[in-house]
Amino acid sequence: xxxxxxxxxxxxxxxxxxxxxxxxxxxxxxxxxxxxxxxxxxxxxxxxxxxxxxxxxxxxxxxxxxxxxxxxxxxxxxxxxxxxxxxxxxxxxxxxxxxxxxxxxxxxxxxxx
Amino acid sequence: xxxxxxxxxxxxxxxxxxxxxxxxxxxxxxxxxxxxxxxxxxxxxxxxxxxxxxxxxxxxxxxxxxxxxxxxxxxxxxxxxxxxxxxxxxxxxxxxxxxxxxxxxxxxxxxxxx
Numbered sequence: 001x002x003x004x005x006x007x008x009x010x011x012x013x014x015x016x017x018x019x020x021x022x023x024x025x026x027x028x029x030x031x032x033x034x035x036x037x038x039x040x041x042x043x044x045x046x047x048x049x050x051x052x053x054x055x056x057x058x059x060x061x062x063x064x065x066x067x068x069x070x071x072x073x074x075x076x077x078x079x080x081x082x083x084x085x086x087x088x089x090x091x092x093x094x095x096x097x098x099x100x101x102x103x104x105x106x107x108x109x110x111x112x113x
Numbered sequence: 114x115x116x117x118x119x120x121x122x123x124x125x126x127x128x129x130x131x132x133x134x135x136x137x138x139x140x141x142x143x144x145x146x147x148x149x150x151x152x153x154x155x156x157x158x159x160x161x162x163x164x165x166x167x168x169x170x171x172x173x174x175x176x177x178x179x180x181x182x183x184x185x186x187x188x189x190x191x192x193x194x195x196x197x198x199x200x201x202x203x204x205x206x207x208x209x210x211x212x213x214x215x216x217x218x219x220x221x222x223x224x225x226x227x
Contacts, residue, residue, distance in 0.1 A: 032215075042156065087155045099169075100172070105153065
């Protein structure tokens with residue numbers, strides 16, 4: 001069962017912040033985040049492996065709340081280059097760090113000057 | 114260094130025909146994955162190779178789909194008797210190991226079945 005992402009889309013001005021949420025109905029041991037620009041391959045951002053773990057990639061950070069079975073991605077002081085569709089991926093086999101991922105439907109972020 | 118390479122980038126075929134999609138992973142990556150992405154959706158897992166063997170093909174939708182990786186490097190996804198519902202972008206990814214390694218995706222092959 002694929003994770004649920006919200007919102008589906010968000011429009012920002014440069015410098016604004018945004019939060020993207022990823023929820024699962026099953027136990028999570030890891031969450032993966034990718035960004036895909038139109039017509040391009042998804043690009044790895046980060047993996048969160050433990051409950052409560054937070055990671056950062058430039059001014060993009062993420063948290064993982066194992067208890068709530070969810071992860072959030074934070075875009076801080078957004079730049080034009082942050083535009084794209086963000087996907088979270090969780091192991092297909094719940095409660096594992098399984099290699100095969102189930103991806104959410106994505107959140108499309110548009111950053112305008 | 115070179116990333117994951119997929120050919121062709123676009124493939125248009127008629128319903129009922131056979132197609133082959135090729136993936137050349139990053140050199141040294143032992144794990145290789147095929148995913149399928151439909152418009153407006155996230156990638157959907159098809160098959161996973163560790164080395165030469167298909168470690169997990171549970172995502173293949175039916176027996177018209179088959180993939181090989183004979184020498185542990187290049188992989189080919191084969192689709193027989195294509196149907197219009199097979200139209201999608203087929204993404205290949207590789208990683209240095211299996212669990213929890215970042216996936217490096219290719220740009221995909223856009224398959225259109227008419």
